[in-house]
Amino acid sequence: MPVRLTDYxxxxxxxxxxxFFGEDSKVFIFGSRAHLEKRGGDIDIYIETKLSIKxxxxNKIKFLAExxxxxxxxxxxxxxxxxxVMKKELIHKVALEEGIEI
Structure with a gap:
């Protein structure tokens, strides 16, 4: 399923x-950019990784800057x-349920 982002x-x-989060990390786009019929909106990115909390x-700061x-x-x-190592919160559940893996 496509998302509202360019190929680039x-x-x-x-x-x-x-x-920044490992070769085996999984990446999902969720929120308005995961819906072709919606307009505008920020880019909501969910990444699942095996890295430590530290x-x-x-790496979040480095990822966003780059x-x-x-x-x-x-x-x-x-x-x-x-x-x-982390407790699943509502945002994680929503991102996985509504997100599209890229």
Whole structure:
């Protein structure tokens, strides 16, 4: 199922997810960009990883900074989750249920 992002934006997000959160990370787009019929909206990204909480915190900032350089400044919400060490919250559940894996 397609998302409201360009091929270049999708490629950049996937490459940066692998770079900062591991080759085996899973990436989902959720929120308004996961719906072709909606307009506007920020980019909501959900990434599942096996990194530690400390590494996640450090790499979120790097990911967002590099993403801005690659695709231009856009409002981006980034949710990163390690199911092995973190408690699943509502946002994680919503992102997985409504999100589209890229």
């Amino acid at each position: 934006e999708i490629k950049a997000i996937k490459e940066l997810a692998k770079k 590494e996640i915190a450090k 993403l801005d350089l690659k695709i231009g400044e856009q409002k981006t919400d980034l949710v990163v989750f390690n199911p092995l």
